[in-house]
Amino acid sequence: GAVVSQHPSWVICKSGTSVKIECRSLDFQATTMFWYRQFPKQSLMLMATSNEGSKATYEQGVEKDKFLINHASLTLSTLTVTSAHPEDSSFYICSAPRGSYNEQFFGPGTRLTVL
């Protein structure tokens, strides 16, 4: 149990286009989900907390108008990178908490390459 999926697993897009990444909790419901970004050879950095039915909470320095987060249901959160640029190329990973300790279960990640 506690499986989190992401789609797509990789995407290549042109500069200026928007890209949507989906994060789904397959066998449990999650009122919150988390989005992380990992640049090459770096650690994971929390970007935002996605809240079902309300606005996402963004970490300091993350542009909320560029990284649109929608938590439309208890099993789906989406991250849309708007007007993507090469510097947005990164590995994006989501997680969803479950259990009495709210342990976070991670998706497999989405590799975004912006040309």
Place this chain on the structure above:
Amino acid sequence: AQSVTQPDIHITVSEGASLELRCNYSYGATPYLFWYVQSPGQGLQLLLKYFSGDTLVQGIKGFEAEFKRSQSSFNLRKPSVHWSDAAEYFCAVGARPEYGNKLVFGAGTILRVKS
């Protein structure tokens, strides 16, 4: 806010030798602590976790870690390293759910195994 320090960026050990990866954290309360492993281009795999109770935690693949409150440490150990253990290892500290449930990752330690 919590923080994590992994002082070793790279570690090289011989196959069959013992391993210890260091992790120090800063957090105002009793933390949740995790070790993850990541192979190149892959997602995160949870090795072990500490929430409460016994401070010596056993994980998968023969790994263990010990929570030492007095030293604010959660070092990862393995008695005999295999070539397949070569990867990047991340220590993470989690806030309790009532404090936002956020995970903060260390910078990571790259493990190289020489034959």
